[in-house]
Amino acid sequence: MTTTAxxxxxxxxxxxxxxxxxxxxxxxxxxxxxxxSSSQKPRQMLDRMxxxxxxxxxxxxxxxxxxxxxxxxGFEGARRTVAAFLNAPSEKEIVFTRSATEALNxxxxxxxxxxxGPGDVVVITELEHHANFVPWQYIAKRTxxxxxxxxxxxxxxxxxxxxxxxxxxxxVKVVAANYVSNTLGTINPVERxxxxxxxxxxxxxxxxxxxxxxxxxxxxxxxxDFVAITGHKLxxxxxxxxxxxxxxxxxxxxxxxxxxxxxxxxxxxxTTFNELPHKFEAGTPAFAEAVGLGAAIDYVGGVxxxxxxxxxxxxxxQAMAAFDEIPWIRVFGPPADRRxxxxxxxxxxxxxxxxxxxxxxxGVAVRAGHHCxxxxxxxxxxxxxxxxxxxxxxxxDDVDRLVAGLRKVKASLG
Amino acid sequence: xxxxxxxxxxxxxxxxxxxRNHGLLEPHDAIAEGTNPLCGDEVTVSVRFGAGxxxxxxxxxxxxxxxxxxxxxxxxxxxxxxxxAEISALPKDELLEEIGIxxxxxxxxxxxxxxxxLKVALxxxxxTPLPEEWGASSGEINLS
Numbered sequence: 398m399t400t401t402a403x404x405x406x407x408x409x410x411x412x413x414x415x416x417x418x419x420x421x422x423x424x425x426x427x428x429x430x431x432x433x434s435s436s437q438k439p440r441q442m443l444d445r446m447x448x449x450x451x452x453x454x455x456x457x458x459x460x461x462x463x464x465x466x467x468x469x470x471g472f473e474g475a476r477r478t479v480a481a482f483l484n485a486p487s488e489k490e491i492v493f494t495r496s497a498t499e500a501l502n503x504x505x506x507x508x509x510x511x512x513x514g515p516g517d518v519v520v521i522t523e524l525e526h527h528a529n530f531v532p533w534q535y536i537a538k539r540t541x542x543x544x545x546x547x548x549x550x551x552x553x554x555x556x557x558x559x560x561x562x563x564x565x566x567x568x569v570k571v572v573a574a575n576y577v578s579n580t581l582g583t584i585n586p587v588e589r590x591x592x593x594x595x596x597x598x599x600x601x602x603x604x605x606x607x608x609x610x611x612x613x614x615x616x617x618x619x620x621x622d623f624v625a626i627t628g629h630k631l632x633x634x635x636x637x638x639x640x641x642x643x644x645x646x647x648x649x650x651x652x653x654x655x656x657x658x659x660x661x662x663x664x665x666x667x668t669t670f671n672e673l674p675h676k677f678e679a680g681t682p683a684f685a686e687a688v689g690l691g692a693a694i695d696y697v698g699g700v701x702x703x704x705x706x707x708x709x710x711x712x713x714x715q716a717m718a719a720f721d722e723i724p725w726i727r728v729f730g731p732p733a734d735r736r737x738x739x740x741x742x743x744x745x746x747x748x749x750x751x752x753x754x755x756x757x758x759x760g761v762a763v764r765a766g767h768h769c770x771x772x773x774x775x776x777x778x779x780x781x782x783x784x785x786x787x788x789x790x791x792x793x794d795d796v797d798r799l800v801a802g803l804r805k806v807k808a809s810l811g
Numbered sequence: 812x813x814x815x816x817x818x819x820x821x822x823x824x825x826x827x828x829x830x831r832n833h834g835l836l837e838p839h840d841a842i843a844e845g846t847n848p849l850c851g852d853e854v855t856v857s858v859r860f861g862a863g864x865x866x867x868x869x870x871x872x873x874x875x876x877x878x879x880x881x882x883x884x885x886x887x888x889x890x891x892x893x894x895x896a897e898i899s900a901l902p903k904d905e906l907l908e909e910i911g912i913x914x915x916x917x918x919x920x921x922x923x924x925x926x927x928x929l930k931v932a933l934x935x936x937x938x939t940p941l942p943e944e945w946g947a948s949s950g951e952i953n954l955s
Contacts, residue, residue, distance in 0.1 A: 458917075459849065466915050651950060662846045668952045671848060676950070 406704045412790050414439040414696075425760030428795040433579050433607060433739050433786030434764050435629045442632055445692035449685050457684050458658065458675075472684040475691030476674070479639050482694045483624060484615040490647065492640040492677040493687050497606035498528040500625035500640035501573075503653040503677060504602055505532035508623075509571070511651055515541035518567040520599075522547045522555055522585065523776055524578045527769040529604040529625075533573055543567060547574070547590075549776060553581040553730040560593055569597035576608035576619075580768040580784065581730030582713070582739030584608075591620040600646065606630060606638075610788070611709060611737055613702045616641050628686065633693035637686035640677075647673055654679035700789050709738030709787045712796055716740050716785060719800045725807060729777055738787035741768070744803060747810045749783040755809060759802040761795075818912050819877060822885075827877040832887035836870040841936030845928040847920050852879035856887075856929045864895040864937055869929070876921050878914075883925025885909050890929065899930055899939030 412418050415437045418426060429437060455465040457472045473488075480488035494500040509532075513519065519537045521530055523546045537544040545563050548556050555574075563569060572594035576587050591601035600622040605614045610631040616624045623646075627638040642650075652659055652670055656679035661669040670676045697705070710733070717733045717740060720726045725745040730736055744752050749765035756763055764784045767774045774780060785799055835842070839857035846853050852875025861867030869887045873880055886906055890898050906926055907914070914922055926942075933939045 461850075461915075461917055463915075466917065469916065649950070658848075661848050666954045669846075670950045 406700050406708050406789060408708065408790065408792055411439075411700065412792070414441060415790055416440060418790070422760050423758060428759075428761040428798040430785040430787065430791070430795055430799060431762050431764045432610075432630070432788035432791070433768075433784065435635075436610060436632050436788050437790065438634070439632055439693075439696050441696050442634070442689050442692045446634065446685055446689040449688045453688075454685065456681060468684065471688045472682070475684075475687040478691040478694050479626075480641075482614075482698065483609075483626070483639075483641050484617050485641050486617065487644060489673040490641055490644050492642065492647075492674045493682050493684075494625075494638045494640055495636055495683065496528075496629075496638040497604060497625040497627035498638075500623075500627075500638050501529050501602070501604060502532045503640055504623050504625075504642070505536045507651045507653040507677075508600070508646070509533070509536035510540065513537065513540040513542040513570055516567050517542040517570040518563065519544050520547060520563055520569055520572045520594075521545075522574045523549045524553060524555075524575070524581060524583060524585075524770060524773045525573070526575055526579050526604060526606070527771070528606070529573050529575055529602070530772070533571065542570065546772070549583075549773075552732070553578065553583045553773075553777075554735070555583075555585055555590075557586070557589065557593075564597055569594070569599045571602060572597075572599050573602040573604070575604040575606070576614065577605075577611070577737045577739075578730070578770075578773075579607045579739070580741050580770045580773055580782070582736035582741075582786075583731055584735060584737055587619055587621065591622075595620070607737070607739075610697065610705075611702070612706045622646055628690040628693060631690070631693050632696055633690040634686045636683045637690045639690070644673065647677070652676055652679070656680050658682075697789070705789045706737075708789060709791070710734075712787045712791055712793065713738055713740060715793055715796045716799070719796065723800075723803070725811065726803065729779075729782060738791075739784065740786070741782040741784045743779060743782055744806060745811070747806060749781045751810055752783045752803070752806050755806045756799070756802040759798060759805065761798050761802045763799070820912060823877060823881045823910070823912065826881035826884040830871075830880060830884035832868075832870050832884065832891075833872065834870050835872055836868055839870075841932040843928050843932035843935060845924060845931065847875070847879060847924045849917055849920055850876050850879065852876055852921055852924050854879065854883050854925050854928045856883070856925060856932050858929070858932050858936065860895070860936070866890050866893055866895065866898065871925065873925075875924075878910075878918055879921040879924050882906065882910055882922040883928075886925045886929065895933045895937040895939050899933050899937075901926065901930075 453467040457469045594601040602623045603621040606627045609626040624641045629635045659679040728742045753765035836857040841858040844855040854873035856871045859868040
């Protein structure tokens with residue numbers, strides 16, 4: 398008889414893949430609770446990049462020699478890995494970028510400047526990361542389009558009943574939303590937003606930087622038009638991200654960066670652009686980092702996104718249950734069963750920077766600040782929050798150390 | 812057989828040094844040009860149709876690597892007397908078998924340039940489908 402037991406991850410075995418956990422800070426190993434900002438790196442990814450640099454490295458796409466073919470195959474293999482990871486219909490729809498931020502800027506500039514104007518409406522959310530907020534605010538200003546947001550309720554969840562009102566403000570052309578809020582952990586209903594966007598004749602742009610490392614992201618199931626991810630939150634290196642875009646939108650779209658590799662032919666009077674995805678990859682790309690991202694995806698995929706999601710959920714439940722018992726801690730955002738592995742909170746009467754400073758002396762690494770979501774901070778009525786976030790290598794002991802550390806914070810400054 | 816002999820086998824060198832159907836047809840019914848940004852290969856292909864959509868004659872000009880020019884030369888022999896619809900659907904493997912040498916992904920683009928350009932010419936004249944990678948305009952800057 399087969400059992401349907403859900404696979405779980407062996408966190409202690411996984412932690413051995415991450416050299417940073419062997420380090421001591423003030424004599425203590427780190428309780429790393431800042432993975433929403435950036436993840437730690439497994440040896441498997443680092444080894445793959447080292448092997449690539451040592452044995453497969455030459456510039457891509459150009460060289461006729463065998464070493465260059467190896468490099469090109471490594472780079473294009475990484476593109477196929479990203480395409481499969483996102484369930485993209487074609488790897489030609491995967492554009493490598495420097496980051497999710499650059500991917501979102503690419504869409505805002507290259508699509509937005511040609512397609513937005515007075516009378517059009519750009520819709521973002523009140524809990525957007527600045528990466529999916531400021532580019533649209535800027536391009537809206539440049540083109541004369543209006544810039545509107547979907548508000549959140551007191552639990553940090555989108556108020557979808559505001560959509561009808563937004564539709565009456567003009568022609569909605571873009572809906573841009575993150576899949577998972579980096580500050581609150583709210584899981585946004587991006588499929589529903591995408592349906593609404595398409596009913597308005599708008600494109601749907603999803604910032605999946607905070608989602609893709611932790612839960613399956615299927616671009617076809619989401620029904621989006623653009624999806625941005627980044628490598629460094631996903632056990633990958635810095636300096637590499639990717640944009641998935643629907644081919645029929647990417648093909649007629651203007652380029653973003655111009656230069657080498659993105660051209661088919663160049664003359665003094667006329668330049669013709671290259672085919673997808675190269676049209677959007679001017680210059681020598683971060684191809685060794687793309688190979689690293691491919692290895693990171695293989696690593697995370699090997700652990701299993703469903704198992705990662707469940708593992709983080711258990712840690713969120715543990716943290717929120719502990720905070721529930723402490724009257725001087727206030728947690729922001731939705732209940733545990735409707736959020737990803739992120740808990741933002743405030744310690745009554747103590748600034749988050751002081752909280753984070755004292756926690757650091759206990760070897761507990763958390764983020765304190767506005768988390769690149771200042772409009773959300775304004776809505777919450779705070780200048781900053783303290784944020785603990787989890788990943789596949791986080792352990793219950795990290796949460797215990799956080800809670801114990803917060804009691805020290807309260808005892809010393811409260 | 813040495814690696815040189817494998818890649819630049821006699822028939823390739825023959826087509827490169829003495830290309831068949833060289834020179835553009837005047838008059839012609841269809842023409843297109845294309846480039847391969849990897850090597851900087853250039854090919855222009857012109858076509859004259861006979862009865863119906865039959866490719867009666869074809870001529871090309873170009874400059875570039877031996878593979879791109881020889882492959883286009885071999886292509887012109889391959890397509891004469893066949894219909895536009897047939898050639899627009901010509902599997903690239905048919906040409907590659909004719910070329911008969913092992914090609915890496917980079918050199919594959921050289922070898923298939925002429926076929927892509929021919930399909931564009933047929934598309935312009937007869938509305939046949941474009942090859943996938945030429946399917947949509949990826950845009951341009953034009954100062955003139």
